[in-house]
Amino acid sequence: MGHRPALAVLDILRGEGVDRIFGNPGTTELPFLAALQDADDAPEYVLGVHEGAVVSMADGYARGTGRPAFVSLHVAAGLANGLIGLLNARRSRTPLVVTAGQQDRRHLQQDPMLSGDLVGLAASAVKATYDIQHARDLPLALRRAFALALRPPAGPVFLSVPMDLLTEDTEVEVPPRTSTPPLGPAPGLERAAVLLGAAARPAIVAGDGVGREDAFGALVRAAEACGAHVHHQPMADCLDFPTTHPLYAGALPPRHDAIRAALSPYDTVLIAGAHAFTPHHYSPGPPLPPGLTVVQLDSDPDEIGRNFAADAGLVGALGPSLHRLADLLREQVPAHTAKGRILRAGEHHAAERDRAESAARAAYSPAPLAPWAAAHAVARGLPPNTVVVEEAITVGLLLRRLVRLDRPGSYTHTVGGGLGWGIGAAVGRALAEPGRPVVAVLGDGCTLFGLQGLWSAARQSAPVLFVVMNNGVYRTLQDTYETMGGLGVCPGTELGPLDFTQAARFFGVDAVRAESADHLRELVAGAGQLTGPLLVDVPVRA
Known part of the structure; x- marks a missing residue:
């Protein structure tokens, strides 16, 4: 017709x-x-x-x-x-x-x-x-x-x-729609299981393909089957592994030398759904330490061997492949061995998290807040089932170390690097999942780039809590400038004093300024009761 x-x-x-x-x-x-x-x-x-x-x-x-x-x-x-x-x-x-x-x-x-x-x-x-x-x-x-x-x-x-x-x-x-059959498990999983099963110190890098393909639970099963420590890929866009899990070892940093250092304690690594270890700042040398046995799994065949050699390269759907790999690993790794690794990893990672918690709590004060305190207040205030949309650059790195999230889709970022994404993305996410609280954690520079999105937030009555970390400077540029040996304030990085409550009200969005770390935590805790957008201006020490 x-x-x-x-x-x-x-x-x-x-x-x-x-x-x-x-x-x-x-x-x-x-x-x-x-x-x-x-x-x-x-x-x-x-x-x-x-x-x-x-x-x-x-x-x-x-x-x-x-x-x-x-x-x-x-x-x-x-x-x-x-x-x-x-x-x-x-x-x-x-x-x-x-x-x-x-x-x-x-x-x-x-x-x-x-x-x-x-x-x-x-x-x-x-x-x-x-x-x-x-x-x-x-x-x-x-x-x-x-x-x-x-x-x-x-x-x-x-x-x-x-x-x-x-x-x-x-x-x-109008041509009829053709349903595409889903990919199945990757060929070659038996050899991958042998390589990972023989490892004395296995690790997994959880890439964003895991989150995108709803393979979160399958990766947990695979990690537990061999007791592998799990790192998020550098600058991950998704929650690809629960940060509450005893095997969770944090995110890899976006530099090749730092990635090598982080992976050097391991003898075998499974890299699942990660895009080529995208670095941010240049450092010489490859991303992987010498002698590391590499198993790479991806649904995109172009990723296999793209930036590093793999001893086993597997192409298939991540969820079915990881579930099958978990079953095979249970045949390769004795249950008591896997459980012992999980117990030791949990003790080590819990001690690291406790140190970060203590440092953040010690920084609590009235506004302006220390970055650690601001990140901690947000992380501890999050209501159950929250979606965090993060475009906070420097404070976001701290937030990632402090959040305790275990539900797929509960953390969203963009590795694209184009500022101004966060406000609109949070509105879209609220429209997509109206039953979940949405908290957008934004840098002040990112907020300026995407400010017009507040109009849509008001127009749609999107129940989003926008948390603006307001330090009046492009902090990440200043930090990089200092690591390069720069002295004083880098030209072109100062934003000066900004009142985002006024900007929000112009677009019809209610707004409040956080008076302390405890106040910020209370505001975040109320995100689940919002019936429309609310912006919180958080003064942060530069």
């Missing part, structure tokens, strides 16, 4: 499970908006007043629902504004399908206002692009885009759609 082009788009969106459209419209989107207006069961249009917030909301929504989110941007300028969010989504492997309306084809050669090379602009920030020139091609390309957005490695896919194409007086065929 045929449909007009705009109606065909809506038909495909319904079939793909799209119930919300994240957008900031312009003239080139008017034909699509008209179709939304006329349809009885069209997806809800979630408006953002800046494309950065629009894409970030879609990112948070896709992570919360596990489905590709749909984004509608406006011509070259709107796409350019959304590129930061698309770069973040690509690095974080968030599945998005993104369209932008191109100018009318009938005068495109005349270089009309708002026109541009949309495909060229988007190409470096997405997995794939489609330049639609014929109405008959749009449904097929859109089907492909949804499938490709989910295929490992997941990520955003872009389509350029001329505005006049959607108004053509023609009918197009």
